[in-house]
Amino acid sequence: MFKYVIRRLLYAMLTVLGVVTIVFILQRTTGDPIAVLLPADVPLEEQARFRAILGLDQPLHIQYVKFLMGMVRGDLGYSYRQGAPALTLVLERVPPTLKLAAAGMAIAIAIGLPAGVLAAVNRGTALDRLVMSSALVGQAMPVYWTGILLILLLSVRLRWLPAIGYGGVKSLIMPALAVGSYSAARIARMTRSSMLDVLRMDYVRTARSKGLNNRSVVVGHALRNALIPIVTVLGMEFGSLMGGSVIVETVFAWPGVGRLAVNAIMGRDYPVVQAVVIVVSAIFVLINLGVDLTYGLLDPRISIANSRKR
Amino acid sequence: MASWIRALASRTAESASGETAPRLDLSGAVGVLMIAVVIIAAILAPIAAPHDPNAQDLMGRLKPPGWQSPFGGGRFLLGTDQLGRDVLSRIIYGSRISLFVGIVSVAITAAIGTMLGLVAGYYRGVAESIVMRCVDLVMSLPFMLLALAVIGITGPGIRNLVLVVVLTRWARYTRVIYGQTLSYSEREFVEAARVIGSSSPRILFQHLLPNLLPSTIVLATLDLGFVIVLESGLSFLGLGVPPTVPTWGTMLSDGRAYLNTAWWMGTFPGMAIMITVLGFNLLGDWIRDRMDPTLRV
Numbered sequence: 001m002f003k004y005v006i007r008r009l010l011y012a013m014l015t016v017l018g019v020v021t022i023v024f025i026l027q028r029t030t031g032d033p034i035a036v037l038l039p040a041d042v043p044l045e046e047q048a049r050f051r052a053i054l055g056l057d058q059p060l061h062i063q064y065v066k067f068l069m070g071m072v073r074g075d076l077g078y079s080y081r082q083g084a085p086a087l088t089l090v091l092e093r094v095p096p097t098l099k100l101a102a103a104g105m106a107i108a109i110a111i112g113l114p115a116g117v118l119a120a121v122n123r124g125t126a127l128d129r130l131v132m133s134s135a136l137v138g139q140a141m142p143v144y145w146t147g148i149l150l151i152l153l154l155s156v157r158l159r160w161l162p163a164i165g166y167g168g169v170k171s172l173i174m175p176a177l178a179v180g181s182y183s184a185a186r187i188a189r190m191t192r193s194s195m196l197d198v199l200r201m202d203y204v205r206t207a208r209s210k211g212l213n214n215r216s217v218v219v220g221h222a223l224r225n226a227l228i229p230i231v232t233v234l235g236m237e238f239g240s241l242m243g244g245s246v247i248v249e250t251v252f253a254w255p256g257v258g259r260l261a262v263n264a265i266m267g268r269d270y271p272v273v274q275a276v277v278i279v280v281s282a283i284f285v286l287i288n289l290g291v292d293l294t295y296g297l298l299d300p301r302i303s304i305a306n307s308r309k310r
Numbered sequence: 311m312a313s314w315i316r317a318l319a320s321r322t323a324e325s326a327s328g329e330t331a332p333r334l335d336l337s338g339a340v341g342v343l344m345i346a347v348v349i350i351a352a353i354l355a356p357i358a359a360p361h362d363p364n365a366q367d368l369m370g371r372l373k374p375p376g377w378q379s380p381f382g383g384g385r386f387l388l389g390t391d392q393l394g395r396d397v398l399s400r401i402i403y404g405s406r407i408s409l410f411v412g413i414v415s416v417a418i419t420a421a422i423g424t425m426l427g428l429v430a431g432y433y434r435g436v437a438e439s440i441v442m443r444c445v446d447l448v449m450s451l452p453f454m455l456l457a458l459a460v461i462g463i464t465g466p467g468i469r470n471l472v473l474v475v476v477l478t479r480w481a482r483y484t485r486v487i488y489g490q491t492l493s494y495s496e497r498e499f500v501e502a503a504r505v506i507g508s509s510s511p512r513i514l515f516q517h518l519l520p521n522l523l524p525s526t527i528v529l530a531t532l533d534l535g536f537v538i539v540l541e542s543g544l545s546f547l548g549l550g551v552p553p554t555v556p557t558w559g560t561m562l563s564d565g566r567a568y569l570n571t572a573w574w575m576g577t578f579p580g581m582a583i584m585i586t587v588l589g590f591n592l593l594g595d596w597i598r599d600r601m602d603p604t605l606r607v
Contacts, residue, residue, distance in 0.1 A: 026463040142580065148569065261462065285450060
């Protein structure tokens, strides 16, 4: 088990290193930051001086090593636009994004799981068809459009919630609903098929023939086992939730990493773009690592130590 | 080419003899219908669009949809935007960008991903480890973030949109095709081809590829909807195509600024995206269930 954790940790670090390398290569091979930072009429000597300050005059491999050394020290460069350390700027924006993604996940589970169970238990009925059609439509709606529709309905028409802004539970409801709706649809579809598989099992029949009521068979026996594949996918779902947050943040003027990234891209603020990519991929890799490690806890049949020997 | 069609047909026949719900056929047909409408609109845009999509009329700005306006109703069926441009015409022209970016980029991605999977699964060795490590890397990252990173570095534009899709989506094809190539490589027909002295390229393209194409087609169809959402999302953020070109994403972005006064601007372009994506998803599900139910996730 210990060896497995170490292996997975190393692998997670390698993944982040891969991301860093890709970002570095893409960035140094396309476009010249000097052209963006300085007006076109700046004399060449001045441009060269600026290049030296930023370390852009050195060979690529030296730049790469310096870049990695800086990263180890937690130095991801300074924002070209705001003059502050890029890492600090990004870390300030992480909590709102995580908050949004977590709330979206909570909503997705709260809607998707019961909907999927209901559809599976009432297979072939009108309820099943309603749930599955809604899930299909939900998966076809871009999250930012869902956000716009929510604003139109809940703010413009009904005037229940503030259209944009950050702070308090009220401002969180609509963005979280928008982000969560897509995942809710996926979770509903997955739960339904997973439940249908489990409901066919012998032990479910046994439980029924013992005379247990439907509720305890469904919740106590079937759902518990149907959850295993669902939980695994939730880790991946969190990634798509964070991706969705990036766009939804722009709709609701939510001060998260996504908006920071979009503004940085617009302003060609490369160090910030780079820091966003590195920080978010690190978070994502860590979350998936966590999911992998807890997987064995959920299902005693899956022992990580055993699976490694196979 | 005929051989892969045969492979496809025999698979279809196989699964058709099994249990197929009639509802599936209905949803597949609905999907086809939705996509057909969008494709026809895109091709016939100059005829189908009632107005010039870029014709501005500042006197007629923010006109509500035809059925809502008491006077002159019907001239602008879905209303006009902040510059007096006809929303319906812009949606019709916008379908061109979405379909173009979707189809071109998915075709390139599918081709590259399939080839890499084929090579990795057939030759094994170094090619396998390099390709599959890269697959793991790409698949272990949030896809939207990768897209933002690529656009952030290369800048907006249609060409870069295609690049984003290729760089972020190829691994899905490679992973599936790699697995299938591994299992097909051990089958008798590949053995036999090798024994009679067929060259590796011949085995790859004449024997393996025809068997793998159905999977690629299924993955590509299901991917189209996803890519269209991505394209519109990046355009919405102002990171897609130039703002002068009418696209569904930029229309929604304009609409966001006028939610209080012009609900139609933020509603109809999204509906167009939803219908297109739903169409491709329904079609993809249907093809998958007919051709290769094992791809179901």
